[in-house]
Amino acid sequence: MTRKLFYEDPNLAEFSAKVVSCEKENDRWAIVLGATAFYPEGGGQAADVGTLGVIKVLDTRERGEEVVHFCDAPLDVGTEVCGRIDWAHRFDLMQQHTGEHILSGILHARFGYQNVGFHVGADVMEVDFDGPLTPEDIAWAELEANKAIWEDIPVKCWFPTQEELPNVTYRSKRALPWPVRIVQVPGFDSCACCGIHVKTTGQVGLIKILSCVKFHQGVRLEMVCGQRAYRYISGVFDQNKQISQMFSAKILETAAAARKVSDALAAEKMRSATLEKQVLSQIAESYANCDNVLHFENDLSGAALRELAEQISHRCSGVAAVFTGEDGRYSYCLASKNQDLRILGKEMTAALNGRGGGKAEFQQGTVAAMRGQIEEFFDK
Numbered sequence: 001m002t003r004k005l006f007y008e009d010p011n012l013a014e015f016s017a018k019v020v021s022c023e024k025e026n027d028r029w030a031i032v033l034g035a036t037a038f039y040p041e042g043g044g045q046a047a048d049v050g051t052l053g054v055i056k057v058l059d060t061r062e063r064g065e066e067v068v069h070f071c072d073a074p075l076d077v078g079t080e081v082c083g084r085i086d087w088a089h090r091f092d093l094m095q096q097h098t099g100e101h102i103l104s105g106i107l108h109a110r111f112g113y114q115n116v117g118f119h120v121g122a123d124v125m126e127v128d129f130d131g132p133l134t135p136e137d138i139a140w141a142e143l144e145a146n147k148a149i150w151e152d153i154p155v156k157c158w159f160p161t162q163e164e165l166p167n168v169t170y171r172s173k174r175a176l177p178w179p180v181r182i183v184q185v186p187g188f189d190s191c192a193c194c195g196i197h198v199k200t201t202g203q204v205g206l207i208k209i210l211s212c213v214k215f216h217q218g219v220r221l222e223m224v225c226g227q228r229a230y231r232y233i234s235g236v237f238d239q240n241k242q243i244s245q246m247f248s249a250k251i252l253e254t255a256a257a258a259r260k261v262s263d264a265l266a267a268e269k270m271r272s273a274t275l276e277k278q279v280l281s282q283i284a285e286s287y288a289n290c291d292n293v294l295h296f297e298n299d300l301s302g303a304a305l306r307e308l309a310e311q312i313s314h315r316c317s318g319v320a321a322v323f324t325g326e327d328g329r330y331s332y333c334l335a336s337k338n339q340d341l342r343i344l345g346k347e348m349t350a351a352l353n354g355r356g357g358g359k360a361e362f363q364q365g366t367v368a369a370m371r372g373q374i375e376e377f378f379d380k
């Protein structure tokens with residue numbers, strides 16, 4: 001049986017212990033020590049990684065009463081080894097996990113909801129609850145959770161005795177047989193959990209809920225705690241600072257400034273669409289009573305190109321061929337209200353290194369040709 005130092009002192013990052021066994025399993029060595037501070041995966045908390053002497057601990061798992069360290073090299077049985085946990089990794093997980101407890105406890109006490117899913121991802125943590133929450137509920141719960149941090153309450157973890165257990169109230173998805181490990185944030189949460197938590201709520205630092213979406217009968221929250229919350233909010237602040245400088249707006253008034261610019265842009269788009277329509281019909285009008293028309297126009301969108309070809313074809317008696325682009329690459333539309341353009345289209349793409357197609361009265365595509373070559377083709 002491995003002595004679980006992580007339960008005796010959650011802040012223990014370095015320890016020494018004797019190697020009890022070492023066996024090769026696939027491409028790794030499974031090493032068991034007399035005692036360990038490496039937490040094996042469990043209770044929604046990821047496994048610790050780190051080093052044993054000079055070798056790497058890639059994963060840690062519980063196997064019966066033993067904690068197995070999966071390592072990249074072997075160790076001699078009977079030797080004493082120094083274990084070092086990747087503390088940044090572990091502390092991050094402790095902050096996320098404890099933050100999740102605080103929030104879950106608050107939502108449970110206020111709404112009676114259970115935490116029915118919990119996953120710590122690389123960037124954010126997902127927590128699922130079995131009931132709906134409004135934006136106001138979320139804002140309230142987030143503030144309450146941060147108040148618990150400001151109070152810097154000691155987190156209490158212990159295994160109640162068989163006699164004591166029936167008198168302990170705790171959140172749990174199902175009835176648990178003794179022994180049960182209880183994790184309490186007095187005044188905020190009491191929960192059965194085997195994970196590792198920070199010593200006081202102050203170490204969680206900060207809790208920020210990022211989103212809330214409907215999930216099954218309840219909701220899924222995305223949240224960040226501690227260093228993650230600090231990094232996230234710093235990133236958001238940096239972006240907002242850039243926006244505030246761009247719009248010469250106060251940092252807490254960027255949304256109104258952005259909305260103003262966005263509204264102005266939408267109005268400009270409408271105005272330029274109206275102007276473009278007028279210009280296109282003036283161009284088309286200039287070809288009234290012409291036979292075949294070849295027209296080049298700079299910078300037309302796909303829609304405007306089609307529109308112009310259509311309009312010209314309604315005014316001229318032959319084929320309207322409209323090109324936009326630059327030497328080497330043009331987009332085209334051919335339109336006619338009385339001629340089948342399929343053969344002309346094929347001949348043109350063959351002669352001008354192009355591709356395209358369409359209906360009898362309308363062809364479109366691109367050509368890789370110079371303006372002179374296009375004019376020469378239509379001159380024939």
Ligand SMILES: [Zn+2]
Pocket residue numbers: 043097098101183193194195196197
């Ligand atoms: Zn926990």
